[in-house]
Every structure is written in structure tokens, then in C-alpha cells.
Amino acid sequence: MLLSSVAERVxxxxxxxxxxxxxxxxxxxxxxxxxxxxxxMEFGWEALVTITGSLELFQQHYDExxxxxxxxxxxxxxxxxxxxxCSLGMARENLRTTRAILPRATWETLNDLYAxxxxxxxxxxxxRGRYAYMRRIIDxxxxxxxxxxxxxxxxxxxxxxxxxxxxxRADMTGRVIDVRASNMLPSxxxxxxxxxxxxxxxxxxxxxxxxxxxRHVHVRIRGRAVLSFLLKDKLFxxxxxxxxxxxxxxxxxxxxxxxxxxxLGRAQRLVQEVDVNDILSAGLNSxxxxxxxxxxxxxxxxxxxxxxxxxxxxxxxxxxxS
Amino acid sequence: xxxxxxxxxSDGSYDELITASGNSRVAARGVVRYIKSLSDQDMxxxxxxxxxxxxxxxxxxxxxxxxxEGGIDRTWPFDIIPRIxxxxxxxxxxxxxxxxxxALNLFIADIxxxxxxxxxxxFPHDVLAKSVNYRxxxxxxxxxxxxxxxxxxxxxxxxxxxxxxxLEDNLRVPxxxxxMLENRLVMKRVxxxxxxxxxxxxxxxxxxxxxxxxxxxxxxxxxxxxxxxLSPGIYNSAYFEHSYLAQxxxxxxxxxxDLVVTEDDCVYLRTIGGLERVDVIYRRIDDLYLDPEAFxxxxxxxxxxxxxxxxxxxxxxxxxxxxxVADDKVVYAFVPAMIRYYLDEEPILPNVPTYxxxxxxxxxxxxxxxxxxxxxxxxxxxxxxxxIGPAASKKVRQKFAELICKDPRNYxxxxxxxxxxxxxxxxGHVEPRHLDLRPFILSGESRHVTRGGLTRVALKKGSLxxxxxxxxxxxxxxxxxxxDK
Numbered sequence: 001m002l003l004s005s006v007a008e009r010v011x012x013x014x015x016x017x018x019x020x021x022x023x024x025x026x027x028x029x030x031x032x033x034x035x036x037x038x039x040x041m042e043f044g045w046e047a048l049v050t051i052t053g054s055l056e057l058f059q060q061h062y063d064e065x066x067x068x069x070x071x072x073x074x075x076x077x078x079x080x081x082x083x084x085x086c087s088l089g090m091a092r093e094n095l096r097t098t099r100a101i102l103p104r105a106t107w108e109t110l111n112d113l114y115a116x117x118x119x120x121x122x123x124x125x126x127x128r129g130r131y132a133y134m135r136r137i138i139d140x141x142x143x144x145x146x147x148x149x150x151x152x153x154x155x156x157x158x159x160x161x162x163x164x165x166x167x168x169r170a171d172m173t174g175r176v177i178d179v180r181a182s183n184m185l186p187s188x189x190x191x192x193x194x195x196x197x198x199x200x201x202x203x204x205x206x207x208x209x210x211x212x213x214x215r216h217v218h219v220r221i222r223g224r225a226v227l228s229f230l231l232k233d234k235l236f237x238x239x240x241x242x243x244x245x246x247x248x249x250x251x252x253x254x255x256x257x258x259x260x261x262x263x264l265g266r267a268q269r270l271v272q273e274v275d276v277n278d279i280l281s282a283g284l285n286s287x288x289x290x291x292x293x294x295x296x297x298x299x300x301x302x303x304x305x306x307x308x309x310x311x312x313x314x315x316x317x318x319x320x321x322s
Numbered sequence: 323x324x325x326x327x328x329x330x331x332s333d334g335s336y337d338e339l340i341t342a343s344g345n346s347r348v349a350a351r352g353v354v355r356y357i358k359s360l361s362d363q364d365m366x367x368x369x370x371x372x373x374x375x376x377x378x379x380x381x382x383x384x385x386x387x388x389x390x391e392g393g394i395d396r397t398w399p400f401d402i403i404p405r406i407x408x409x410x411x412x413x414x415x416x417x418x419x420x421x422x423x424x425a426l427n428l429f430i431a432d433i434x435x436x437x438x439x440x441x442x443x444x445f446p447h448d449v450l451a452k453s454v455n456y457r458x459x460x461x462x463x464x465x466x467x468x469x470x471x472x473x474x475x476x477x478x479x480x481x482x483x484x485x486x487x488x489l490e491d492n493l494r495v496p497x498x499x500x501x502m503l504e505n506r507l508v509m510k511r512v513x514x515x516x517x518x519x520x521x522x523x524x525x526x527x528x529x530x531x532x533x534x535x536x537x538x539x540x541x542x543x544x545x546x547x548x549x550x551x552l553s554p555g556i557y558n559s560a561y562f563e564h565s566y567l568a569q570x571x572x573x574x575x576x577x578x579x580d581l582v583v584t585e586d587d588c589v590y591l592r593t594i595g596g597l598e599r600v601d602v603i604y605r606r607i608d609d610l611y612l613d614p615e616a617f618x619x620x621x622x623x624x625x626x627x628x629x630x631x632x633x634x635x636x637x638x639x640x641x642x643x644x645x646x647v648a649d650d651k652v653v654y655a656f657v658p659a660m661i662r663y664y665l666d667e668e669p670i671l672p673n674v675p676t677y678x679x680x681x682x683x684x685x686x687x688x689x690x691x692x693x694x695x696x697x698x699x700x701x702x703x704x705x706x707x708x709x710i711g712p713a714a715s716k717k718v719r720q721k722f723a724e725l726i727c728k729d730p731r732n733y734x735x736x737x738x739x740x741x742x743x744x745x746x747x748x749x750g751h752v753e754p755r756h757l758d759l760r761p762f763i764l765s766g767e768s769r770h771v772t773r774g775g776l777t778r779v780a781l782k783k784g785s786l787x788x789x790x791x792x793x794x795x796x797x798x799x800x801x802x803x804x805x806d807k
Contacts, residue, residue, distance in 0.1 A: 001548075004592045005580050097556055100568035100575040108378050115377070156594065255595040306594045 002156045006098050008307035010157055013094035014148075014164030017110075020087040020117075021141035022172045023074055024134040026051055029205045031130055036198055045070035051172075051179045051206075052082050068125070076121040084137060085121055088114045103151040106144060113140040159250040163302070166250075170243035171295060173230055176206050178288040181227060197221050203230075207238045228276045240291070244268050247298075260301045267294045327354065332754040336484050336742040338405050349408040349802040352520055357403065362750060365402075369747055372402050372512045379504065399795030400505060401746045402512060405757060405777040409523065412773070412801045415478070415486060418671030419761060420769045421661060423474045426491060426648050427765055428664040430470040433647055434460050444663045448680070449652055452731045454701050455494070457609060459616050460644030463633055466539040469765050471648065472640035473532070473604075475499070478759045478775075479674070480742035487674045487739070489758065491657070493641060493649040495606045498776040499528060499762045500563035503570075505776075505798040521803040523773040528762070529570035532604075535766035536571075539638035540601040547601040549573040550591065552581070554607050554623045564606050578607075583627030589637045602638045603628075609643050651700045651734045652678055675737060679730040688726065688735040692719040695735040697726065710786065712738050741786055744797065746779055756780045758788050759799065774799035 026048055046065035049058045052074065061079055062069040076085050092114045099107050117137060123129030124137075145165065152158055180203045200221045204210040207230065216235065219225045233239040237246075244267055251257045251264065270291060279287045327344050330337075339350040346354035357365070376398070407415075432439050433456070439445040450456055475496025477489040506525050510517060533549065540547035553564035555577045568575035574591065581600065582590050590597035605612060611621040616629035631637045647653065655676040658669045677684040677695070688695060691711075698708040709722045726733045743754035761775030777797040778788035788794040 001574070001591070001598050002594045003574060003576065003580050004594055005577070006574075007594050093556075096565075098575075099565045100551075100573075104569065112378060 002160075004307055006101055006157065007160045008303075009094040009098045010102070011160040011164040011302070011307075013091045013098070014161040015168040016087040016091035016094065017141050017144055018165045018168040018172075019082060020084045020091070021138050022168070023052060023082070023084050023087070024137040024141075025208065026176070026206045027071070027074060028131065028134040028138070029202050031127075031134075032205075033198065033202045047179050048074060051175050053175060054080055054082055071125040071130075075124050084124075085114075085117050088117050088137075101157055103147065105151060106147045109140065109144050109147060113137070113144070116140070156254060159253055160306075163247050163250045166243040166246040167295070167299060167302075169238050170240050170247075171292075173207055173238055173240050173243070174288055174291050174295065176203060177227065177230055178284065180206065181223065181284055200226050209236055209238060212236045224276055224280065227279065231271050231274070231276070240271050241268075244271065254306070256305050260298060260305060263294060263298045263301050267291065267298060270294060327358070330745065330752065330754065332743040334482055335740045335754070335756065336480050336482050337754060338407070338480075338742055338744040338757070339403075340745065347406070347408075349800075349804050350406040353404060353406060353516060356516060357745075357752075365747060366750065368402050368512050372400055372508050375508045375511050376400055376504075379507070398501060399781055400508060401755075401779055401781075401795055401797045402509070403745050403747060403752070404509065404798045404800045405744050405759070405779075406800045406802055407774065409801050409803045411486075412523075414670060415761070416771045418488075418669070419476055419763050419771050421665065421667060421670055422476065422488065422491070422657060423471065423763045423765050423769060425657065425660040425664050426474070426493065427469050427471055429660045430493075430642075430645055430648050431464075431468050432664075434463060434470075434644060439660070439663060442663070444659055445656055449656075449731070450647075453647055453650055453653065455609070455644075455646035455650055457617075457644035457647070459629060460642070463642075465632075465642045466541070466635075466638050467766060469539075470642040470645040472535060472539070472642075472765050474763045474765070475760050475775075476763065478671075478761065479739055481739045482742075484742075486671065488657075488671050489674055490651065490654055491649060492760075494608060494646040495560075495641070496760070496762065497560040497563050497606075498760050498778075499772070500566040501796055502762075502772065502774070502776040502799070503528060504566075505796060509798040520800070523801040523803070525773050528772055529567060531764055531770050532567065533571040533573070535764045535770075536602045536604055536638075536640055538766045539640060541635055541638060542599075542601055545601075548591070548599060549602040549604065550576045550581075550600055552576055552578070552603050552605040552607055552625075554578075554611070558606070560606065567604070573604075578623045578625050581625045581628075583625060583631050587627070587631045587634045587636055589625070589628065589631045600637060602640065604640050609646060612639075612643060649701075651676070651698055652680065652731065655734065674739065677735045679726050679733040679735065685726065685730055688733075689723055691735075692723060694738065696738050697722050697733055697735045700732045700734060710738060738786075741780075744777075744779070746781070746797075748781070748783075753783065755783070756786050756788070757797065774801045 030045065030048055044065060045067050048070055049055050049065060057080060058065070058073055061077070062073065073080050074083055077083050078086065080086060081090070092110055095102060095107055095110050120129070120133055124133030148158070148161055180199070200223060201210055203226060204213050204221070209230065213226065213229050216233070217225055217229050229236070229239065231240050234241055236242060244264060248261070248264055248268070251260050274287060327340055327346070330340055330344065332340070338347070339354060340346055429439065433450065440447050440450065471493040473496060475492040475498060477492070478486050479489045480486050502525060536549050537547045549571065550573055551564050551568040553561060553575060555561065558564070565575050576591065580592055582592060582597065584590060584597070589600040589603070591600055607623060610617045612624050613626060613628040614621045614624050615626050629643065632639050632643065655673065655678055658673055661667055661669045677688050679685045679688055688697070693711050695711045696708065697711065702708070709718060711719065741756040741758060743756050745752045746755040748755070757777050757779040759775050759777050762772045764770045777799045778794050779797055780786060780788045780793070781795045782793055785793065
């Protein structure tokens with residue numbers, strides 16, 4: 001038996017943990033990338049804010065996307081609910097209210113992680129302390145995922161944790177592709193400009209996928225192959241295809257899953273049937289927009305079916321499925 | 323440790339570990355010797371280890387403070403020197419507490435039933451009529467097993483002559499048991515070597531006992547019961563405990579909005595698959611907020627219709643609504659009489675002598691001795707609204723004298739006991755600090771008392787206030803088997 005309120009909280013807990021990890025990862029990758037790129041190359045920090053989907057909010061609070069401002073905004077700015085410390089704080093609140101259900105050791109770890117992230121944020125924003133800070137955030141988030149996976153029954157509650165993680169991952173992969181790749185698209189048809197390959201590598205790094213790409217896609221790094229890998233690969237756990245398959249697996253174990261499965265099916269077809277060459281010619285943005293739209297619909301459907309109180313369930317219209 | 327026990331003085335109070343002549347009490351001998359063998363540095367390291375353990379384990383209580391962001395969770399000060407009671411003494415206390423809760427339960431059932439005790443003039447009708455915790459909505463109801471106060475937390479204090487008194491019985495939603503359990507875990511992490519040479523009674527059976535007791539109340543005895551812990555929510559000061567107990571029992575922790583009462587007068591949980599019937603509710607919400615249909619209509623943390631379901635016997639609620647009628651300091655004064663009346667036994671544990679201001683003669687004595695007495699309102703908890711005569715200014719005493727005259731039923735007075743002390747680590751050295759003890763008593767088909775309980779300690783020098791909300795901390799409590807049974 002699983003309370004609707006609990007399902008909702010563990011789903012969000014999981015999303016927030018994943019969000020914190022992803023944010024730390026893109027900061028780390030950007031940090032490394034900047035050290036490699038020549039000084040005059042325009043590749044700043046604003047892209048990171050765009051990837052987290054908070055550009056508008058950022059511009060309300062800051063005049064310029066300097067390294068300092070972006071780092072503050074992504075690590076510790078209380079006005080940004082998606083910043084690392086806020087995400088972990090929200091994850092912690094959600095876990096605090098579901099502590100009776102999740103393994104005790106996960107609470108200890110998350111509590112620890114939150115305290116670390118909060119107490120060391122200044123160091124995390126500095127150039128010198130950044131690597132250690134982000135590394136620790138990433139490691140602890142992974143530790144949490146591991147503890148959840150290996151010390152709790154893979155029941156429906158776990159299913160919601162898993163769905164939350166994969167919904168967030170798919171979202172992130174979509175946005176990394178959107179922001180990162182579209183910056184580079186003009187050069188795709190021409191010979192690789194110098195440094196394009198390290199940028200594509202950084203796209204893969206942002207999703208921890210470089211090494212696996214090299215092992216499984218026997219092509220040197222090229223935009224087309226990278227895009228295809230990140231969207232369609234069946235084995236790497238951060239590709240859109242893989243994440244959606246995970247969500248499907250979890251949904252199959254839940255009651256009342258038909259409307260959600262229908263929307264999920266549309267998302268899956270979108271990814272499977274698209275030709276990367278077409279995306280490149282027709283524009284990446286419209287494809288990613290479609291993907292984001294159906295992704296948002298799926299999230300609303302999950303909320304309506306599983307999280308809303310029963311009397312409200314009837315009142316919420318089933319999200320458009322056509 | 324550089325402590326010289328002969329210099330340690332508790333100024334006339336009874337000390338739990340050290341005798342007046344500076345020797346250790348029999349049950350405490352091993353601990354005292356061991357602490358003496360540790361350097362100051364060792365002690366500090368242990369204390370830091372304990373603090374860290376509590377932080378990592380997330381042992382917290384919640385403090386309301388407006389405008390403070392995210393800082394609502396505090397770890398509770400914990401002292402690493404245990405409070406030790408011999409098993410022989412505990413046996414008597416155990417029996418006394420069982421006797422007391424049995425009488426209290428018979429009293430509550432009687433008050434909501436035939437009121438024999440009032441008819442027989444053992445308990446005055448006036449007291450009942452003016453009790454703020456009497457719930458007329460409960461009259462005539464007979465809960466499962468005729469038990470009303472399933473979980474009771476009684477506060478024990480020891481006076482300077484070593485006598486253990488019952489100071490009050492908490493019958494509404496007593497809290498603290500999770501700290502008792504967690505304190506033991508912390509001690510095991512910090513002082514594992516002490517546990518090897520001591521025979522300390524374990525405390526960790528409590529959650530199992532609690533679950534079995536709750537399950538035995540189920541209205542559908544044939545099925546595996548659905549038990550839930552009903553909490554007011556994350557901002558309640560005892561939220562940690564609600565969550566902890568639910569986890570330890572393997573049951574759902576819910577807030578009011580997770581539950582719904584439908585037309586069939588049964589209580590259901592809202593789940594991802596629809597509604598599921600609930601059998602037993604361990605509620606940690608006060609009566610008045612439990613059901614907006616029956617009590618305060620604007621309660622948002624309650625469950626509309628809950629009283630309906632309970633009255634029909636479709637759900638069990640622990641503690642039963644209305645059980646707080648005996649959780650009143652005026653009613654407290656009658657507990658020894660109840661024990662004699664219902665059980666025909668002499669009380670094993672004494673009450674603190676109590677003056678009831680509602681009686682003119684006793685009131686006169688109280689007003690004449692305000693500087694020697696502790697004055698308490700009948701229905702406050704957490705140490706609020708009371709006056710400690712010897713420490714109070716003339717102005718405060720005057721204010722309380724007026725309060726008493728205005729509402730005599732609401733005030734009682736007791737002699738100021740000099741609460742017992744125990745060695746406590748303060749700023750790097752060991753000093754005596756006052757403490758009390760809250761054991762928890764479960765009542766279902768049978769009665770069970772925790773082995774020991776929660777020892778609360780006033781960390782301020784000379785202070786007698788042990789409440790967590792007012793600068794109190796806690797200690798692990800050991801019931802120790804000594805050779806000489």
C-alpha cells in the first residue's frame with residue numbers, strides 16, 4: 001500500500017537529488033571546458049543557466065552572466081529553487097516527511113550531504129574549492145541512489161523514486177542537447193572547426209557519457225553520432241530512450257497506468273522514429289520542444305493519477321492524449 | 323578524568339550516581355570508575371562523537387521560530403554520562419506504574435460511563451464539571467478492551483531523601499520515547515566498552531510492544547490490521563518522534579489529509595490505488611484538533627468524521643479521545659484515592675503532596691506559603707505558566723496569588739522538591755545537574771513499562787526546569803542488574 005502523499009514526496013525527492021547532481025556535473029564540465037578553450041572564444045557561463053531552465057529568473061536578479069553570478073545562482077541563491085543547496089534542501093524536506101518509509105541510512109546520507117552543501121557553499125563557488133565541492137555533491141548523490149537501490153525493496157515506493165530520477169534525467173538530457181548542441185550546429189555540416197570536438201566531448205561529459213560513447217559508438221566524436229547516442233542508445237542509462245524505458249517499467253507495476261502509458265508511448269515513438277539528419281536540417285529546437293511538451297504532459301498525468309486526492313482526481317481532466 | 327569525586331557536591335540534593343560521602347552508588351560503580359580513568363581530552367572526544375552521531379542520525383526536535391529559514395530542526399542536547407538505577411529499585415517502580423495506569427484507566431472508563439466514583443463521593447463532581455479535558459462527546463462510549471489511556475508517560479522525580487515521587491501523568495499525547503531509544507543507540511556508538519562489562523536492561527523492544535498493543539485494538543481482528551501514526555505534520559515539535567515510531571513499527575505515518583471518512587463511517591487512507599481501510603490510529607494530535615465535525619470546526623490538521631467512525635467502533639484511536647480528563651493536575655491529586663477505590667490496594671509510588679486551591683482551607687495555606695511552594699496551572703504542559711516560589715520575585719508571587727484567587731480550580735501547589743542530580747559534563751568538567759525521569763507505560767490486554775525511560779536534565783546550573791523547550795537536555799537511562807538481587 002502506498003499513500004498518494006508519500007508517492008508524491010519520494011518522486012520529488014528523487015527528482016531534486018538528480019537535479020542537484022546534474023547541476024554539479026554541468027558546472028564541473030564547464031569549469032574544465034573553460035580551462036581548455038582559448039581566451040577569445042565566446043563560451044561563457046550563461047548556457048548553464050539556460051540548461052537548468054532558469055534564464056528568466058536569473059535575469060531578474062543579475063545584470064550579467066559572469067562566472068561569479070552564475071555560480072552563486074546555481075549553488076546557493078535562495079531565490080533559485082533549482083540551485084544545488086535549495087534542491088538538496090527540498091529533497092531533504094521530502095525525505096524528512098517520508099522517513100518512516102525509506103531506509104534509515106538514506107536519511108543519514110542525505111542529511112549529511114545537505115549539511116555539507118550548505119556549510120561549504122562559499123568554497124564551492126570559488127575556483128579553487130569548486131572541483132572538490134562538485135565532486136562530493138555528485139558522489140553523494142550517487143551514493144544515495146545506490147543506497148536506495150540496494151537497501152530498499154523494489155516496491156511501488158521505489159518505483160516512484162525511480163520514475164522521479166528518470167523523468168529528471170530525460171529532462172536534463174533533452175535540455176543539454178538543446179542548449180549545448182544548438183550552439184554548435186552551424187559547424188556540423190562543415191569540417192569540424194577546431195575545438196568543436198572538445199565541445200562535443202563536454203556535451204557527453206555533462207551527461208557522464210563520454211567513456212561509454214567511446215566504447216560503444218566506434219566513431220570519433222561527431223555531432224550526429226553524439227546526438228543519436230544521447231537520444232536513442234538503449235544501454236546507456238542517461239539517454240532519453242533509456243530513461244523513458246525505465247519510466248515505462250515502473251508504470252507497468254502501478255494501478256491505473258493506462259493514460260500515463262499512452263503519453264509515454266508518444267514520447268517513445270518521438271525518439272525512436274526521428275531521424276537525426278532530419279533534426280539537423282529542420283532545427284533541433286522544434287524537436288526538443290516537442291519532446292519537452294510530451295514530457296511535461298506525462299508529468300501532469302502522473303500527478304493527476306497518483307498524487308492528487310481522490311475527489312480531485314475526477315475533477316482533473318485527463319491530459320490531451322492525441 | 324581529572325574529576326575529584328570527593329569535591330563533587332550536589333548541595334543536599336540526592337545524587338543518582340554519587341553518595342553524600344563521595345562514593346559511587348553500587349549500580350554506578352563501574353561507570354564512575356571508568357569515567358575517572360578517562361582524560362579530559364577523552365571525555366571531550368566522546369562528547370563530540372555523541373554530538374556527531376546525533377546530527378548524522380538526524381535526532382532532532384522542532385522549535386517554532388518565525389522568519390528563520392530551514393533552521394527549525396535542532397539536535398537535542400545529550401549528556402554522555404548515563405543515569406543509573408538498580409534493577410531492584412526499578413522492579414518496585416515498574417509495579418507502581420502498572421498499578422497507577424490500571425487505576426487511571428478504570429477512572430476514565432468510569433467517568434465516561436456510570437460515574438460510580440462520583441456517586442460514592444470519592445471524586446468531587448465539581449472537579450469534573452470544570453475539567454477542560456473532559457469531553458462530553460465521549461460519554462457512553464466503550465472503546466476496545468475498555469482501555470482509554472493506551473500510552474502513558476508518567477514523570478518521576480526524586481526528593482533529597484531518595485524517595486521517588488510521581489509528579490504527573492501524561493495521558494494525552496506523551497512524547498519522548500524516541501529519544502529514549504535513540505539515546506541508547508548513541509551510547510552504544512560512543513561507549514561500547516561499558517556495555518561489555520555491565521548488564522544493562524535493553525530498551526529496544528518498545529516499538530514491537532507498541533505495535534502489538536495497537537494491533538490488539540483492531541475492530542477487524544481476523545485481518546492483519548492497518549495501523550497508522552497520525553501526526554499534525556512536519557512543524558510539530560515531536561515530528562521526529564512520530565516519524566521514528568512509524569518507521570520502527572513499519573506502519574504508515576499520515577497527516578490528516580491522508581485520511582478520509584466516507585458515508586459508511588469507516589476511515590480510509592488515500593493511496594495511489596484508491597482508498598484503503600484503516601483499523602487503528604495512533605494519534606499524536608490533541609483531542610480538540612482531531613475532528614473538526616466534533617471539536618474545533620476550523621482545525622485543518624484533523625479528519626472530518628473521525629469521531630463518528632470511532633463511536634461506531636469502526637476504528638480504534640489511541641489514546642482514546644477524552645483520555646486527557648485524567649491528565650489534569652487537580653485530578654492527579656486524587657490518583658492515590660483512585661488506586662484505593664478501584665483496586666483496593668495501597669499506592670506503591672507516592673504522589674507529591676498537593677494542595678488544591680479549590681478548597682478554601684488548602685488555598686489559605688498556599689497563599690500563606692507562596693515563597694516555599696511551586697504553583698502550577700491544572701492543564702498546562704511543557705513547564706509553562708508555573709511559578710517556583712523560592713526562586714520567584716515578590717511581584718511574581720503577587721501575580722500568582724491573584725491568579726489563584728481568580729480561578730482556584732485551575733491551580734495546585736506542591737512543596738518545592740529538590741530534584742535529584744547526576745554528574746553531567748558541562749564546559750569540559752563534571753558538575754551535578756537536576757533531572758527527572760519519564761517512563762512510558764503501555765496498556766492493552768496487559769501492561770508494559772519501558773525499562774527505564776527518558777531522563778531529562780536541566781543543563782543550567784541549579785535549574786529545575788528540564789523541558790526541551792526550555793534549555794533541558796537528556797541522558798541515557800540504565801537499569802542495571804547488580805549481583806545482590
